[in-house]
Structures are given as C-alpha cells and as structure tokens.
Amino acid sequence: MSTNTFKPALIVVDLQEDFCPPNGSLAVAEGRETVAVVNRLLELPAFVLRVATQDWHPQDHISFASNHAPKKPFVDFATVVNPLNPDEPSYETQLWPDHCVQNTPGAALVPELDPAHRLDEIIKKGTNKDVEMYSAFYDPFTNPRVSDSGLAGKLQAAGVTHVYVVGLAADFCVRCTALDSLKEGFTTYIVEEGTRAVNGAGWPEQMQGLEALGVRVVRMDGPEVALLKS
Numbered sequence: 001m002s003t004n005t006f007k008p009a010l011i012v013v014d015l016q017e018d019f020c021p022p023n024g025s026l027a028v029a030e031g032r033e034t035v036a037v038v039n040r041l042l043e044l045p046a047f048v049l050r051v052a053t054q055d056w057h058p059q060d061h062i063s064f065a066s067n068h069a070p071k072k073p074f075v076d077f078a079t080v081v082n083p084l085n086p087d088e089p090s091y092e093t094q095l096w097p098d099h100c101v102q103n104t105p106g107a108a109l110v111p112e113l114d115p116a117h118r119l120d121e122i123i124k125k126g127t128n129k130d131v132e133m134y135s136a137f138y139d140p141f142t143n144p145r146v147s148d149s150g151l152a153g154k155l156q157a158a159g160v161t162h163v164y165v166v167g168l169a170a171d172f173c174v175r176c177t178a179l180d181s182l183k184e185g186f187t188t189y190i191v192e193e194g195t196r197a198v199n200g201a202g203w204p205e206q207m208q209g210l211e212a213l214g215v216r217v218v219r220m221d222g223p224e225v226a227l228l229k230s
C-alpha cells in the first residue's frame, strides 16, 4: 500500500475515570488496562490525526436511571424521541448509573493517557440531555440529526482513509463509533487489546456482528497495526 492511499487516524473513545476501575461509576472490567496499549498506538508515526473523545453529560441526561425513577440502571430502558421532530421514530435506550457528568472528576480522561501529549484533539459527546450519543460522530437520529461532533468533517479534511478505534466500552461507544466510521466511508478497524466490553461474555458475538457489517477487529501483532510503524 502506498503512503498516499494510507492516511490512518486513531480515535480513542471515552478513556475516562467513570469507565475505569477502581472508582468509576460505570467501570468496565479491566478498562484501565487498555491505556498502555492505547499509548503504544499513539506513539506510532503513521497516524495523521489522533483524537480522543469524552462522554460529557449534563446531570439531567436521558441515559441516567436517576432521571427516570424508579427505573434501575443496567436493566431498564427509556424511550428517546427526537426533540427536533417528534414524528421521527423513537428508540429505546439502556439506562446507566450517573456517569461522566460535565466538569466532575469522573468525566476526566484517565491521567495515564498520552503522557507525551500526542493527542491532536479532544471531542466532547453526549452533551445534549435529550439524546443518547454512543458514537463519537453523532446521535442516532437523522431527520434531523440532533447532535454532531464534527468528527467526520475533521477526518475528511485531514484526508483520512483508515480509522483505528480503541477505548471504552467495546460493546457500546467503540462499536457505534466504528459503525459510523464505516458509514462515513473509512476503512475501519477496532484494535482488540485496546478495548474492553461492559458485557465481556457477549463481546465475541458482537465482534462477529461487527465483522459481518465490515468493521475489522484486529490485533496489536497483526498486519494492520504493523502498517502504522513506518
């Protein structure tokens, strides 16, 4: 592959205190163990853009079970209606414990991330209280879209061809980010060692589903990562 057809970007999804043990309110098992892998990726010379995201919710966010008492996190759902168009079909979204509330310690990126400050940009998502936004790109509504981070435009402006996704959690925000990356036309990889799932037991099946849709789940010792070293 010639260099003019390979312009990779790295998207580091939600490596935040609330998603990591030991203190995160929505800690993903082994979540903090992804950081060393992510830092190794950040060092690789080929990336033309290195972006991190932060889940960044207002306290009244629709995904917090506490805003839907007596509903419970992890087991109950809420209906999301497009606040700009109530006629667009609604969707059901899983409820969570309060997490990543704007300007709280739990919303901070983990301090071990990127000690050399190689990140080009940090994008905040989930800022609109009325919609869930797992993806780093935009919320699920399309008619019209409610919240758009501008990430697609930034990747296009940088001439990006390939997107490598890591971070938390594999089965929610990483998965949705990868699917939207694919939809935007980028060859899309998830680096397996750089992510962990909320539901670890269900992740192998989710991986198969992603592969069936065209996202490739790759390994640190695989050829897709080797390409980044030159």
Ligand SMILES: [Zn+2]
Pocket: 055, 057, 063, 099, 100, 126
């Ligand atoms: Zn969230």
